Amino acid sequence: MDVTAHTSPYRVPTFTYAGPPEGPAYEAWREEFCRRFCQLDAETATADRIECTVEISQAGPLSFGTAHGSSGSFVRTRPLLSDGHDDLVLLTAIKGDALAVQRGRSIELRPSEMCLTSLDHIGESRLSEGGRYTALRMPRRDLMALSRNIEDKLARPLQGSAALKHFISEYFALCAGTAPALDLTVQHVMARQMMELVALLAETGGDAPSRTSGNGFGTARLQLIQTQTLENLHDCGLTIASVARRACLSPRQVQRLFEQTGSTFSEFLLEQRLLLAHRRLSAAGTRRNKISTIAFDAGFSDLSYFNRSFRKRFGMTPSEWRDDQVFA
The missing domain is CATH 2.60.120.10 (Jelly Rolls)
Known part of the structure; x- marks a missing residue:
């Protein structure tokens, strides 16, 4: 032994x-x-x-x-x-x-x-x-x-x-x-x-393939729209109409692309903005930043709406989440 x-x-x-x-x-x-x-x-x-x-x-x-x-x-x-x-x-x-x-x-x-x-x-x-x-x-x-x-x-x-x-x-x-x-x-x-x-x-990495997998062109367009959205999360004026114009599509066409994934453009946008704010509230480098500043930088123009959405998504308020983090 x-x-x-x-x-x-x-x-x-x-x-x-x-x-x-x-x-x-x-x-x-x-x-x-x-x-x-x-x-x-x-x-x-x-x-x-x-x-x-x-x-x-x-x-x-x-x-x-x-x-x-x-x-x-x-x-x-x-x-x-x-x-x-x-x-x-x-x-x-x-x-x-x-x-x-x-x-x-x-x-x-x-x-x-x-x-x-x-x-x-x-x-x-x-x-x-x-x-x-x-x-x-x-x-x-x-x-x-x-x-x-x-x-x-x-x-x-x-x-x-x-x-x-x-x-x-x-x-x-x-x-x-x-x-x-x-x-x-x-x-x-x-x-x-x-x-x-x-x-x-x-x-x-789920068990089921994406519902857009049979349409390569549609999948590529959706990925392009998602990428452009992620690059512009800070823009409080970002809407499905502005995204559609940039992609040379109608708002309805954009919505159909998102529907194929079981989501909507608004749901995708909100989720990504919340995740961005969540990351920044979790980071040691931004702990001195005001929560309102982080919310605005993530594209939220209404602080009350941000607080409600954050609590619904993560089960606690932004301030509670930040206070719960451990920093050196």
Whole structure:
């Protein structure tokens, strides 16, 4: 039986265990990674002993875990749910296959494939022999603020684009390796960017294809309109009519394009303005700015309407959200 604790060149805590899932050495190893990630039971995967290394680092509110070895399974059991944690975890297979089990589903992940799980449900993640996978723990509330339908994507493979998933994996490695050497403010910026990428993947990586996928020209036009809208969120005079003129379309044609996505132009505009204001209220660099200034810069000319919309979308007022943030 062997238990070691060492650090990578970036001083990432690393814990290795080889032996049966019992005894003082096993309990010491389990306690170390549980304290840094979450309460889990560790078991064997395919053999009668665990052969596994776990690396854990943190960036602000996020925990970055990597598991690799020939045998290891991490289980969130019913008794452990009493700790009240409800964070979401992004699992990514890096080398070999990984297995995720939750909500009655078994998701086999091949290299680069991802899925989301939740800590408030019984679940398991398992190594294949010689495999490696990562686990990114994120606050549920913060992810739900960025993607309203994030819970619909739990315990399902995330489709998304291969390029975006690759970028998320690379950014995971960067954050996990460098965050321990950075101050708290930079860590929170990294965490925010990581959660925005995961939310984007969840929004674009659903099970059903886009309803505009059969019309390439219409999809391209819609993406152009959305891009132009995002570039002009600060413009309080931005309307469907002004957007239509810029695209050489009628307002009704623009509306039809948005209807194909199950939304409207007004809903898209409001959502993006709220997300912009939300990001700025979460940023350490704008904490001295007045809320009214942030609202106006995001395109809201009516502060009362902004406050009502923000509270409806995020469950708290702009001032409550800002006061709840942690800055260095």
